[in-house]
Amino acid sequence: MSLTAGWLPTAALADVIRVGGDDSFPPYEYVDDNGNVTGYNVDMTRAIAEVMGLDIEITLSSWSSMRSALDNGEMDVLQGMIASPERAKDYTFSPPSVIVNFSFFARSDDPEPNSLVDIRGKTVVVQREDIMHDYLRERDLGVRIVPVRTHYEALRQIAAGRFDYALGATLPSLYYSREYRLSNVESVWRPVQAQPYGYAVKKGNEDILALFSEGLAILKNTGQQQAIYDKWLGSLENPQSRDWRLVGIATGATSALLLFGLGLVVVWNRTLQRRVERQTEEVRKQQQQLIQADKMSSLGTLVSGVAHEINNPSGLILLNLPMLSDAWDDALPLLDRLYDSGRFDIAGLDYQRIRREIPYVISEMNEGAQRIRRIVNDLRDFARQEAKDTAVPINLNEVVATAARLLDVTIRGYTRHFSLTLDPYLPSMLGNAQRIEQVVVNLIINACQALPDDSRAVKVETRIHHASQRLVLVVQDEGVGIEPEALSSLTDPFYTTKRESGGTGLGLSVSAGIVTAYQGEMNFYSQPGEGTRVEVTFPWNHREETSVHE
Template identity: 50%
Template sequence: MSIKINAMPSIYQSFLLFIGLCTASITLADAPIHVGGDLNYPPYEFINENGKPDGYNTELTRAIAEVMGIEVDIQLGSWDDIRSRLEQGKLDVLQGMAYSTGRTDNYNFSPPHALVHQSIFARKGTAKVSDLNELTGKELIVQRGGVMHDFFLHSDIKAKLILVDTHSAALRLLSSGKYDYALVANLPGLYLGKELALSNIIPVGRPFGAKQYGYAVMKGNRDLLAQFSEGLAILKNTGRQQEIYDKWLGPLEQDGFPWKKIGLITGSISGILLVILGGIVIWNRMLTREVSRRTNELKQQQKQLMQADKMASLGILVSGVAHEINNPSSLLLLNLPVIQEFYDDAEDILEAHYQEHGDFYIAGLEYSRMRDEIPSMLQDMLIGTQKIRRIVNDLKDFARETPDNWKEQIDLNETLEVAIRLVDKTIRQSCDQFNVEYTRPLPSFYGSAQKIEQVIINLIVNACQALESSNQAINIRTFLKDENHLCLEVWDQGKGIEPHNINRLCDPFFTTRREDGGTGLGLSISSKIVQEHGGSLVYESIPKHGTKAILTFSVA
């Protein structure tokens, strides 16, 4: 009896212990993950005007929490304090930390979600710094606990470090006339300099020390890090991380259109292609006796599959190219106006020196020659950078998928009138005979009027560029093909298109005007827009006699 009496409480106690452990694990699972970041590190992370965490890192963290089904508590503070709280276990993860080999002794890092450069800022008039060794013996303002603080602690460069809590404190201190240089992250430094109107400080060297920038946890906490790494991978594959990146870190002038889920679409297309290809193989084996009758159809299917696969691969290429070009484009668009302003301010001083002392050399050339050429050189660089931006935007337009659930009814005549107004100058410069014939009334169709304007503009501009003299004409007309279809026809009397090129007009990057700056994206983008609207765009051409483009849509 004594054995039974003692056994029952033991079983009961074990059961209670099991329930307690389950309850504790549920409670732990529901507890939020405490995420830390810098309170003044725009555009990556900062406290906004409403007193809330904001910025690229913050929005990315919330998106990861959403896709992974976890709860996060984002806390921003001074960087040194945030690192201390992570080391004390009061925070679980940092949402943005620059990777370095020295830091791997204490931290584990996720794959990077950005690339961060450093810059040397100084007051105007300070000599340019081309090598960090030139900072020996100088007074340098750096962020306490930041990557530059870590670097100088382990560097042979003997400089006096002035430690501050934030990048803004470093730039304000430098602007007030104290110390020699401030070493801060490049984009945050440029943003803060403009926001705080610190017009007397500028970068005095090219950006350096590119660092991979991502999530970080204390050494050994790999399970938590894996959640954020997996969430980041999902966002990258669906295109959402690119969308957030473009919002906060893209070029200064954005077209406002979000990137779509290119990775997900590519995977879906690849799966469909595999199914179709497998079906074709089985179909061929089963219907051997009908091979001759089906040859032409199968060839056409194979062409479509190859084109679809090429377009899917090109979408991935476009995403990567646009992402990589955005970083240097941002730097150029930010820095070239500063250089122009610097030269404008220095021009009076240089001219006074020239008047007083005569001609002198700059960069190995006479000042009397350079003073006339430098402004145009700077302007040419800015124009070239803006052209890069436009090409990137065209690439984005090409890669973007447009939603199918349009609700807008389009009047083709009105859309044509708007397009003609937008390219009126190009038309007047290209030809003396521009004729438009409207069929009224014309039924409407569903879609995006803005997108159809883009297609019509491309067709008109291409027609203008095809003309070999202003005496040749361009004729445009709208008409009903039948009761279910309406058409727009653009016919030019230009040089026409060779037969072997007619089927390549909609191929990305194909152009016969490469030497004139053509990118070969206009008609490929137009073709994609027309397909998304359920329409068709076909070309008829006779070399030396002109080209006719026929745009067809289904009546709403």
């Protein structure tokens, strides 16, 4: 079987895809104080547009107007809508990118409801055309429904004592309650199950939705969706409050020591590698295997022991930095008035300079903590060894074909000459399909990124090596090639030639660990200017009674 880069159909689409959303649904999507659209959904949509090569235009307005715009064709897709059987009659939904919880909110001095009977005869405020508005309209609960424009308006009405309850999404409601200091309003009951939340189009626009679903799958597979989730929602998973000053001091010291230790491990490995390379080629090959085994053991032990300790203080930093920012914002008016009465210094610097620097310091601390979390997650993937009982018979051809379909748009963005040749008589192998797919995705993306222009080719094939009874996967590109002295470092952690574009140097390290976990081997063959060929081999499944055609 041989497939080219154009083997998947592409829908005929407008030059610009119009994406709509709610302007008051933080942290998922909203308009910030500077008038910019932002939030989890906005970052996800932009990331999908980048990996899929889409031209998009994002517009946020009231939720009810956005639903109307989707219905009358003024919007092509909504980037965040709760799926339900009733809505499925008019809309088609992508796989969910996140799950949204819902809660009843009431004044803290009012009795808490324990069942739907307790709210009968009460007045419930909801966001107009929101899923909870649909929920109440579809059920005869004996309540009076008051629709308003936003979650904030619903909470404000409750805080003022005008109505009994507000029903809405938990995170946006908690955000507004904290932002506007509605201290007498609290979450009292969660009778509604968490709901799937993703992209939606009007029936008939499934071609557009397919592009967003494919992009979402790529983001999940490459870890970008998790990074965006951590940025907007990760720090909200553990809302316990602590003293930010003590947390900052302890976390800074702990993180510095741990990162220093990780740096020493990497430096030690690099130094040992250079010594080995000065020896004969035969000794170098033998020693390289020992170095890799020791490196995997050292990093695996270190990461498993400290990942939890790093993530906890990092999470506390991410949790408390917003509190620190709020405290600074609250103190500014008092400090400004004090400065008007006479100049003074803070931390040895003039107050006006400190006033300008503190927001940047907080922002840099947040970015640093986010980077610590990403590095720890990458290292955990690098060190993880899959348990033997998770290895099941899988079809390597199906895994490779799935990875190629997943990357179709990405591949076509790099080359006009992509071929996929699969041996139809390939026996099964023992492994985990999702982890082997991760290896194939990494190898194909690396091959595409090595091409100087789209006239160069990428070839992927599978075949059988009968003498060794192994399955062979080959990914070959006509790219710029690799210097001979760099070949031995390709699977080293943190080694990358793409650091300026955001590479961490862990992709091939993770892939090599996965291959080794299933008794596989990965070899690289390359010359500068002549492209690169990567061969990955796995033992075939001897438990399977398969007739292999010679």
